[in-house]
Every structure is written in C-alpha cells, then in structure tokens.
Amino acid sequence: xxHHEHYDDVMSGIGALGEHIPGTIKSFFSLHHAALxxxxxxxxxxELLALAIAIAVRCGGCITCHVKDALASGATPEEIYETxxxxxxxxxxxxxxxxxxxxxxxxxxxxxxx
Numbered sequence: 001x002x003h004h005e006h007y008d009d010v011m012s013g014i015g016a017l018g019e020h021i022p023g024t025i026k027s028f029f030s031l032h033h034a035a036l037x038x039x040x041x042x043x044x045x046x047e048l049l050a051l052a053i054a055i056a057v058r059c060g061g062c063i064t065c066h067v068k069d070a071l072a073s074g075a076t077p078e079e080i081y082e083t084x085x086x087x088x089x090x091x092x093x094x095x096x097x098x099x100x101x102x103x104x105x106x107x108x109x110x111x112x113x114x
C-alpha cells in the first residue's frame with residue numbers, strides 16, 4: 001500500500017470508527033486541531049514533535065499522517081529527517097525501523113527522490 005493510500009485508509013478508518021463512537025472521535029479531532037494549531041510553537045514544529053513521538057511509540061498510521069501534515073504545514077524534508085534522528089535517539093533501534101517508514105513517507109508526499 002502506498003503512503004497516499006495508507007493516509008486515506010487511516011483517515012477513512014477513523015471516520016468509520018466515528019460511526020460507532022461519534023462523541024469520542026469528534027472530541028479526538030477537536031483535541032487534535034487545538035493541540036496542533038499555531039501558537040507559541042508554529043504548527044509545523046508541533047507536527048514534527050508529533051512525528052517524533054509517533055516514531056518512538058511505533059505508530060505507522062501516525063507516522064504517515066504526521067509526515068504529510070508536517071510537509072503541508074511548511075516543514076521541510078530536511079527538518080523531518082532531523083526529527084527522525086531525534087526519535088531514533090529517544091527510541092533506539094525500533095525507531096530506526098519506523099524512522100525509515102517516515103523517510104519513505106517524505107519521498108511519497110514531497111516527491112523527494114529515493
């Protein structure tokens with residue numbers, strides 16, 4: 001599955017889950033938007049923080065979504081690669097594996113050559 005398809009699958013899956021627990025999913029998305037909104041830290045920095053955490057906790061869907069959203073909010077591929085480095089520092093070997101998934105997502109969403 002491509003990262004574009006993975007992103008669509010994650011988002012549609014959460015939407016389908018919302019049919020069963022609408023209050024929870026609506027509240028989650030409200031929290032998501034509030035937590036990542038521009039403030040003292042710009043949205044792009046918050047997306048990079050979320051990406052680092054996603055790598056460290058090994059959430060593939062989160063990695064795909066936060067790479068896409070980081071790029072959309074103005075983060076550069078280079079900033080994402082440095083974020084991957086920090087995640088590897090904090091999460092060790094497993095984060096190197098998931099960091100590589102983030103690298104692949106950057107290539108897919110930013111058109112960076114492999």
